[in-house]
Amino acid sequence: MYDFISIEFWGAAQEVTGSKHLITAADGTKILLDCGLVQSAGAEEANKHFGFSPHEVDVLLVSHAHIDHSGNIPNFVKQGFRGKILTTAATMDVLSIMLADSARIQEDDAEYINKKRNKEGKKPIKPLYSIEDVELTLKMFHEVKINEHYTWNENISFYFTDAGHILGSACISIDIKLNEETRRIFYSGDVGRYKDRILKAPADFPQADVILLESTYGNRLHDITEDAEQKLLDAVKSTCIQRGGKLLIPAFSLGRTQEIVYALDRMRTEGKLPQVKVYVDSPLSTSATKIMRRHTQYFNEDILEYMEKDPDPFSFPNLKYTASIQESKAINDDEGPAIIISASGMMEAGRIKHHLTKYIEDKKNTILIVGYCEPNTLGGKILRGDKNVRIYGREFAVNANVEVISSYSAHADYAELIQFLNCQDPSKVKSLYLVHGTIEAQEYFADKLRERGYNHVEIPAKGERKIIS
Numbered sequence: 001m002y003d004f005i006s007i008e009f010w011g012a013a014q015e016v017t018g019s020k021h022l023i024t025a026a027d028g029t030k031i032l033l034d035c036g037l038v039q040s041a042g043a044e045e046a047n048k049h050f051g052f053s054p055h056e057v058d059v060l061l062v063s064h065a066h067i068d069h070s071g072n073i074p075n076f077v078k079q080g081f082r083g084k085i086l087t088t089a090a091t092m093d094v095l096s097i098m099l100a101d102s103a104r105i106q107e108d109d110a111e112y113i114n115k116k117r118n119k120e121g122k123k124p125i126k127p128l129y130s131i132e133d134v135e136l137t138l139k140m141f142h143e144v145k146i147n148e149h150y151t152w153n154e155n156i157s158f159y160f161t162d163a164g165h166i167l168g169s170a171c172i173s174i175d176i177k178l179n180e181e182t183r184r185i186f187y188s189g190d191v192g193r194y195k196d197r198i199l200k201a202p203a204d205f206p207q208a209d210v211i212l213l214e215s216t217y218g219n220r221l222h223d224i225t226e227d228a229e230q231k232l233l234d235a236v237k238s239t240c241i242q243r244g245g246k247l248l249i250p251a252f253s254l255g256r257t258q259e260i261v262y263a264l265d266r267m268r269t270e271g272k273l274p275q276v277k278v279y280v281d282s283p284l285s286t287s288a289t290k291i292m293r294r295h296t297q298y299f300n301e302d303i304l305e306y307m308e309k310d311p312d313p314f315s316f317p318n319l320k321y322t323a324s325i326q327e328s329k330a331i332n333d334d335e336g337p338a339i340i341i342s343a344s345g346m347m348e349a350g351r352i353k354h355h356l357t358k359y360i361e362d363k364k365n366t367i368l369i370v371g372y373c374e375p376n377t378l379g380g381k382i383l384r385g386d387k388n389v390r391i392y393g394r395e396f397a398v399n400a401n402v403e404v405i406s407s408y409s410a411h412a413d414y415a416e417l418i419q420f421l422n423c424q425d426p427s428k429v430k431s432l433y434l435v436h437g438t439i440e441a442q443e444y445f446a447d448k449l450r451e452r453g454y455n456h457v458e459i460p461a462k463g464e465r466k467i468i469s
């Protein structure tokens, strides 16, 4: 037995992707919190190395299915991890499609890089992991129920609470015995909104001694005056009815896609939605919607009440989910107006790119951006108003209208994060570590927290180790 507990920060430390935090308990048990992919450009090397030995870790706790929190798990297994992976049943379901999709992307990326390397006479590289690694990984998952204690051993137990961020997302409390006392470490994962359209609000959590808190929007407030549904309806009317065009909505497969479909479903029920065809054109979104329907325990009262009248809030006449490539191509043969919801949200991959090549040059069409786009992505370039963009190596003029709805977000802003901490007595929190944010956002947020009585706020750097005694 040691007479201390340690926490090492191996990812999402002063950055927003690659979440990985390693706890070593007093009895030597090693607990990894999340195992995400670093998603910035040129991150291949960062994703290959963990900073610690995967085979030494006893248990991996996964907060939610976003790739920046879970996308490196198959590589972790490939490199020797043989412990248990614990998460909620909904996260397990979502990861079964997300990790398979991620493996395909890894294999495609490697193929693309190898074409170049081949021309340069260099040896081919291997993908970070393959679909076989994903299959092995999925067998290692075990379910943890929200709001139920999970005993790991006589010294350690876990308690998952609802994070309200995406389907299945959880915050994790870890109780560890230290010198006949118990220390409680709380890890927020990513924290959702208090007024999500589908999910419940983030839940209160038990008083913690140490908190690891996300800070993605540590220096930002969401626009709460924007009427997103009205903007969506206006875009449908101006594009599809007045101009007879196509309304393209690039959206994340899980979360944003269902929020948009649900908003349209409500408009349809209320008689506001004009007669127009709607396509959800992404195999991943189609699967994600099926999973969403199975886990209504995460839904808030509003949508559950709506479902008493309309049991399936993700389906209505004129809405079609397309799976095959043929069905997807058939959308383009239809010259009439339509709404096309397709992944990926940042327009870097997926079928949305094919639709853009078809519709971006015609001014009767609209690209409606409903999510965050990294500045260097295709979505980022269209968002900032570039007049020409390259898609599949070809130049296209951006003649379509570009509109933005900014209030759809899965992350709490700093006011909501402070609200999230209302269940805590700041004087009892011995350390509060900010993770998952840019240093600018974290420094701003740290000051806000100090004003609230959190006197021990720190912003750990990658590889830094903190001792809890």
Ligand SMILES: [Zn+2]
Binding pocket: 064, 066, 069, 165, 190
């Ligand atoms: Zn997330």
